[in-house]
Amino acid sequence: MKRLSLLFVLLASVLVANAWHKRCDEAIVIVATKHLTPDAKKMVKKYLGKSYADDVHYLYISQRELAKQKKLPTGARNIHDLHLDKSFKPRAVKYDSYKAIVEALEVIRNRKSYPAKEVTTALRVVINLMCDMHNISKVRLAGYPHSYKNFTYTMPMREWGPKAVLTKTFKWRDSWRGWDGGYNFFSANYWAEDMDIFIGERYEEYAKGSLLDWAEESGRKAAYYLEFCKPDARIPYMEQKSMGVVNYEMMAKTSCRLAALLNEVAVK
Secondary structure, eight states: OOOOOOOEEOOGGGOSOOSSOHHHHHHHHHHHHHTOOHHHHHHHHHHHOSOOOSSOOEEOOOHHHHHGGGGSOTTGGGGGSEEEOTTSOBOOOSSOHHHHHHHHHHHHHTGGGSOHHHHHHHHHHHHHHHHHHTOGGGEEETTOGGGGSOOEEEEESOSSSOSSOOEEEEEHHHHHHHOOTTOTTSOHHHHHHHHHHHHTTOHHHHHOSOHHHHHHHHHHHHHHHHTTOOTTOBOOHHHHHHHHHHHHHHHHHHHHHHHHHHHHHHOO
């Protein structure tokens, strides 16, 4: 059976790097596609293009388009970030992923009242920013000023052995983007198959809740690691390893929740 694909286009409002990396985002969309209802598939096909292939296609930004970022309104590039207060509730900021998704969902729900181009834009924003909202490194958390910086930290390469153990330096944002479950040499489709196995019977569990619930979850997980993962800190080996596990779980949850959102707004 031919797999319906989602054409994921980064527009002027979402011109910053992906939440994780290309194959990760592709795998998330592939898995989400498998959980779409017939109505959601029809909606996606109508607004995101008539040309489909078995693989997910992305239109990546050119150097000229990257240069246009400088002309965006102040703060617009922060649309990929999730700004939360100390209670893990969304803050009243002009640009952030939570606010943008809420506004885009409203357009999609009332799509008959909007030009098709605006609905297309809204769908692309939701697909892109759902990935961003679940990436721990993109959480900007009140009370944790270092969450606004791409700081460095170190980790011992092992927990045992001589006292003089070698350490490795990581960057906060880059490390969360880089962990890929060990499948860095696999294709997006192969990776999606593994993610499907990981999800198993937990689709309903992962898809449960609201956009607000999911934002709070990202905030709580970010707070846990930001407590001890600070600029120039040396963190325990096993804690750093657990970050990779949490990252992979958040990827899997993103695919389930993206499907759940598209299914909900596709209802006639």
